[in-house]
Amino acid sequence: MRLFVSIDLPDDLWESVEGVQEEFRDAGGLSFTDPTQAHLTLSFLGDVDEDRVPAIEDALETAVEDDIDFGPFDAEISGLGVFPSLDYISVVWLGLDDGGEETSLVHDAVESRLYDLGFSPDDNDFVPHVTIARMQHAGGKELVQRNVRELDPTVGRMEVREIRLTESELTSDGPEYSTVAAFTL
Numbered sequence: 001m002r003l004f005v006s007i008d009l010p011d012d013l014w015e016s017v018e019g020v021q022e023e024f025r026d027a028g029g030l031s032f033t034d035p036t037q038a039h040l041t042l043s044f045l046g047d048v049d050e051d052r053v054p055a056i057e058d059a060l061e062t063a064v065e066d067d068i069d070f071g072p073f074d075a076e077i078s079g080l081g082v083f084p085s086l087d088y089i090s091v092v093w094l095g096l097d098d099g100g101e102e103t104s105l106v107h108d109a110v111e112s113r114l115y116d117l118g119f120s121p122d123d124n125d126f127v128p129h130v131t132i133a134r135m136q137h138a139g140g141k142e143l144v145q146r147n148v149r150e151l152d153p154t155v156g157r158m159e160v161r162e163i164r165l166t167e168s169e170l171t172s173d174g175p176e177y178s179t180v181a182a183f184t185l
Helices: 012-020 050-067 100-116 138-150
Strands: 003-006 030-032 039-047 072-082 090-096 129-135 154-160 161-169 174-184
Touching: 003 050, 003 100, 012 072, 012 129, 012 154, 039 100, 050 100, 050 161, 050 174, 072 100, 072 138, 090 138, 100 154, 129 138
Parallel strands: none
Antiparallel strands: 003 039, 003 161, 030 129, 039 129, 072 090, 072 154, 090 129, 161 174
16 A cells, blocks of 8 residues: 555635646646645655554554644645755645644654654655646746746635545556545644
8 A cells, every 4th residue: 555644635725726737737847736636745654564554543543642732723725836946846836824833743743653663754854735746847847937936826724624644546547545544633
């Protein structure tokens, strides 16, 4: 099973995510993510044996119950960015305005509990984001750079009430996500 831990965007923000993607449609080389599967990844676990899932679920439940000392919180999806840099773009993303500190605390709790199970933490600094496109080649790089510099979209507000253990199945039409388990904040 290919697994990650996420905060999923609610249905009422999908259209706004798609609207931001439209600003990039003329940029050659971009592969757009499905806005109905938009999420913030807290931790990517990769390929995991199915027999490890119960321990992962227990770790996430413990992170939520014991390590996070706040409940649901508001977040605003807004702003644009890229990874790793504007000179070499591999991912185009929407940022997180309000709720960034809480999201980072949730990330830290999740990563700590998963580390206890032998999962390696991400080497990069955590930047809460929603991937909207991946750059396959640099044909549209200048348009992407201009949009990231000039646009400051606000997708909308959401209440973060849970985190999810999510399975990603790679298909010829792109990844398909399904919730394995949800944990209420």
